[in-house]
Amino acid sequence: MNTRRRLFPAITLGLVALAAAAIGANAQNTGATKATAKIGQAAPAWTMVDTNGKSHSLADFKGKVVVMEWYNPGCPYVRNIYENRRVHAMISEMKKMGDNYVYLLVNSTANISRDDMVKQSTEYLRKAELDMPILVDYDGKVGRSFDARTTPHMFVIDETGVLRYHGAFSDDNTGKKADATLYVLNALRQMKAGESVSPDYVRPWGCSVKYASAN
Template sequence: MQGLTPTESISFILVFLEGILSFFSPCVIPLIPIYISYLAGNAKQVAEDGTITFHRKKVFFHTLFFVLGISFAFFILGMSFTALGTFFQSNQLLFTRIGGILILILGLYQVGLLDIKFLQRERKFQIPLGDREANPLLAFAMGFTFSFAWTPCVGPALSSVLILASGTGSSLTGNLLVLVYSLGFVIPFLLLGLFTTQVLNFLNVHKKFLKYTVKAGGILLILIGIMTFTGWMNGVTKYLSKFTPPALTREEENLPPEESDTASESDSAENSEAKEEPVKTPAFDFTLTDQFGNEHTLSDYKGKVVFLNFWATWCPPCQMEMPDIEEIYQEFDKNEGDIVILGISNPSSAEYPDNADKSKEEVLAYLEDNKYTFPIVFDETGEVLQDYFISAFPTSFFIDKEGNFFGYATGLMTKSQIYQALEQALAATEQPSE
């Protein structure tokens, strides 16, 4: 179905490319000299002619554990269906703040405002570096810890991958999806591990220039640390998401709808024969109040197909989509039949100034001015947006009659596309299991 992202049509190439692009975020690049110098650690070798090299196998071994720590963190974030994943997701704010404090301390030290002996053994990337000891366990812990600090910066890409993983038809496919993203993200680190000698010698030759870039990088680290700890980085991510094009949802764009639907049905038939019954992922439950004061609990709608639409008043694609959603709401008996239409707004307030939309009063005025009557529930704390890993608007979810994720789409959907998705979700749960 065009525009919808079911598990059978995931583009692993796009996920891999997202991982590579995530490496170039502002939370990662400024710390590269620190990573390299620490991981090189005690691998320094000085030849008889004074040439400095680093034992490639040893550095690569440490780098391998560093990227394993990164990958482990990403896998935990993607394991929403396990107790371990639930623990780390529910405490993600704590880990993010710990990462923010760590980045802030490194930034203060890098600009010369802190003088800590422990950091002196780990931070300096100028030669000599041989007095520091690196080991696989610390490299793993370093990669794991920094992953949570990076999350606000790589959030738009990572969150889209995580929600794909949580909505996939099987745990194997979900884990493979996270693995592909992790590979894209860590390959640049592995390349740095292979060419450590060249990179560090380059840094040593350009020490005069780096004296200034180190200070500038330190200032940037301080800003990133403060923004990560306070949550301000989420506001930046929200702003950038306005300009983020839809991703991972247009794989079938060049196919006619009939051909796409036929391919999906064929793939589904083959998969049902080749695989055991897929693991279904329950949608995250919530209880929120709409613009009319009515309370909606998602789990109360079991037995119906639910269309969830995350939107914002400032979002042009949302503005184009809303009239179609209103028409669908009217045509499907105003949620009295087998289809339930729910919009979700995340209004800002004095308590939550970094939420995604304008104030609740302004959202209500927008709905009234445009005569939208389908239920819009208000996620005033942002917890539901966090549960669903929302990083761009509009984002739509289709939930089957059993309360499980059926599919999702980021970006504008036409009325016919929404209809097709709803029909597929209805048909999926009406078909008897064999």
């Protein structure tokens, strides 16, 4: 009994000390360590269905350079790069570099119904006179595995499946600067020349990705 009496205050003091330490040492996560897709490492594997119902996997594109754009035509920054034909210009440049390049759109927008998301995505691209797969990530699993933050948020994956660049589309979120630096195109050219990619990350700008609630 006496032992228990002596132990109780000791345990209490220990718990208080632990609680104080937990309160006192306040760790502020700035999000810098959240990403699961890391430059220089294999990009997360994925399989997604496009808006036409066709299934695609990252593994299908082995041997090709894959550019993924997180896309939401409801976002004005996405519209900026389409209305000002910046995406058109980049795809044109990619074609000049060879037929080894793939440009994919990924839509993780879940603040509207899936049907509406598919409809808006395809209608917008048709009006933009572009034709590329729009991959549907309605549950947001792929977006979260890449830590896609914004629309647009760009990812460049090399022929071996390694992530080589991610971040901003360009240094101009208005899409109006004729001499804007297209970071993705820079990365593709450097990769083709066998150089290291620099910069391999630029903070992406744009709207937040409207993810489905995480379960």
